Amino acid sequence: MSKYFAVIFALVWKDVLLEIRNKDFLISVMVFALLTIVVFGIAIDPKSSIIISVASGVFWISISFACVLGMNRAFIIEYENGGIFGLLSAPISRDAIFFGKMLGCFGFLLVVELFLFPIFVILFNVDLFDLLLIPVFVLTSLGLACVGTLASVMAINTRLRELLLPLIFLPVVIPIIIAAVTLTEMFLSGTKSEDFIKWIGMIVAFDLMFLALCPFAFNYILHE
Numbered sequence: 288m289s290k291y292f293a294v295i296f297a298l299v300w301k302d303v304l305l306e307i308r309n310k311d312f313l314i315s316v317m318v319f320a321l322l323t324i325v326v327f328g329i330a331i332d333p334k335s336s337i338i339i340s341v342a343s344g345v346f347w348i349s350i351s352f353a354c355v356l357g358m359n360r361a362f363i364i365e366y367e368n369g370g371i372f373g374l375l376s377a378p379i380s381r382d383a384i385f386f387g388k389m390l391g392c393f394g395f396l397l398v399v400e401l402f403l404f405p406i407f408v409i410l411f412n413v414d415l416f417d418l419l420l421i422p423v424f425v426l427t428s429l430g431l432a433c434v435g436t437l438a439s440v441m442a443i444n445t446r447l448r449e450l451l452l453p454l455i456f457l458p459v460v461i462p463i464i465i466a467a468v469t470l471t472e473m474f475l476s477g478t479k480s481e482d483f484i485k486w487i488g489m490i491v492a493f494d495l496m497f498l499a500l501c502p503f504a505f506n507y508i509l510h511e
Contacts, residue, residue, distance in 0.1 A: 294379045298387025303394070312360060313395070317402050320353040324403060328410030342411040343471035346403070347464055351431070353399045355453045357392060358435035366443055385436065385505040393432035400424055417474050422487065427467040430494045434459050437501045440508055463493045 306313050327345040331338060408416075438456040442448040466486045473483060 291380055291383050294383040295387040295390065298384065299390045299394070302388070302391035306395070313398070316353050316356045317399060319356065320349040320399060320403055321406060323349040323352060324407055324410060328407075331411075338411060339413070339472060339475045342407070342413055343468045343475055345411075346407050346471065347427075347468050349403060350396065350400060350428075351457065351460070351464060354392075354396060354431045354435050355456060357395050357399075358439040358456065359449060359452055363443065381506045381509055382502040385502045388439075389432050389436040389501075392436055393429055396428040396432055397425070400428065413475050419483075420471070420474055423467060423470045423490070426487070426490045426494055427463050430463045430490060430497060431460055433494065433497045433501050437497075437505055437508075440505060463490050466490050466493075 324345060327341070331341055408414075435456055438452055438459070441455055442451040445451050466489045470483065470486050473486075
């Protein structure tokens with residue numbers, strides 16, 4: 288078991304070091320997501336009656352786009368330098384490979400969200416500092432990273448992987464995006480209700496289902 292977690296940690300640490308040494312990609316994704324928020328922030332009057340309904344959607348659309356860009360890169364490096372073949376030939380669990388790559392993507396999303404959040408609050412002039420938002424962000428990011436990692440490896444060997452990845456990824460994650468948008472809107476409007484438990488439960492159920500299914504699908508795809 289200790290070897291299993293050591294493999295996961297090693298893969299996550301490798302991805303972290305790669306991003307630290309080459310910050311170009313992370314910065315590019317942040318700029319892209321930032322531009323999305325800025326464009327909407329300029330186009331929508333902060334005093335408009337629809338600002339609360341629109342703002343939460345804008346934030347999660349930006350995160351979804353950033354996720355697609357990030358997932359495109361998740362396995363490209365491994366395939367380009369042949370690292371994936373070394374991983375597959377090593378006496379390690381393929382589940383550990385999946386979880387290592389997934390946690391790297393999860394950390395990537397959290398960094399992007401931490402960068403965008405204060406800018407989002409300022410541009411849309413909203414009060415969104417609530418500790419209950421932390422589980423919403425963390426659980427939604429976990430689900431996005433899990434599905435995105437699997438979608439990345441499914442699309443990697445195709446010629447149109449940049450097009451195929453969002454076609455696989457976005458329809459699957461629609462349920463948790465809707466849940467995250469709804470929960471964020473609750474916090475923006477200050478009308479948290481008993482529906483909070485229902486929506487957060489939906490995200491948890493989504494995460495648990497795909498955390499169970501994706502490693503098996505990942506193993507099958509690599510075997511094929």
